[in-house]
Amino acid sequence: MARSSTPPPEFHSNFIAKVKDKLRGLVRIVAATPPNERPVSSISAIAVSGMNAATRRLEVSASDMANVMTTGALPATNGTVAADAPQAYQPLRLNETASANGGTQTSVTAAAASYVAISDPQAPFANQNGLVAAPNVDISQEIINQMIASYSFTANAGVLKAEDHMTKTLLDTTA
Numbered sequence: 001m002a003r004s005s006t007p008p009p010e011f012h013s014n015f016i017a018k019v020k021d022k023l024r025g026l027v028r029i030v031a032a033t034p035p036n037e038r039p040v041s042s043i044s045a046i047a048v049s050g051m052n053a054a055t056r057r058l059e060v061s062a063s064d065m066a067n068v069m070t071t072g073a074l075p076a077t078n079g080t081v082a083a084d085a086p087q088a089y090q091p092l093r094l095n096e097t098a099s100a101n102g103g104t105q106t107s108v109t110a111a112a113a114s115y116v117a118i119s120d121p122q123a124p125f126a127n128q129n130g131l132v133a134a135p136n137v138d139i140s141q142e143i144i145n146q147m148i149a150s151y152s153f154t155a156n157a158g159v160l161k162a163e164d165h166m167t168k169t170l171l172d173t174t175a
Helices: 009-032 042-066 139-174
Strands: 092-098 104-110 115-119 131-135
Touching: 042 092, 042 104, 042 139
Parallel strands: none
Antiparallel strands: 092 104, 115 131
16 A cells, blocks of 8 residues: 555644644734834844935935035135135935844945036136036936935835735734
8 A cells, every 4th residue: 555645634734723823822912012012023124224225325316416516615725615615515425334133224424525626717716717616426326326226215115015915914824
């Protein structure tokens, strides 16, 4: 007589019953915990940190793009600008670092090479050569940064939706 590799039907029903009991217990624990005290899953935390980083990337890029034409007096050789002269916008840079518990952290710093000299002899604050300081912003790079932010935000939102769907499916199987 050949041996069957399939467990008997009562095994499946017992196994499923045990899993459902465990899940019901977990659901009761979660339901008894106030929402503001529930632990956020690491998947959610990582996705939210990615969404926050994407939002910050977009804010920095938008600020740089909005101020690309904000010129000012060209700094002297010692790096100072006269007190009564306007200063050129100082572009920002987003720094992303991996978080120890997963996800990403961001910080915003001023760009190292913050200005370039351009000719604008009509500006009241132009130097004797007609030069002013303009923000060192690469518009094409900023457009790329904005696209990266958009794609990153969308991808992380998709992770949150998938986790939500999986959680709902899990809770439906326990009901």
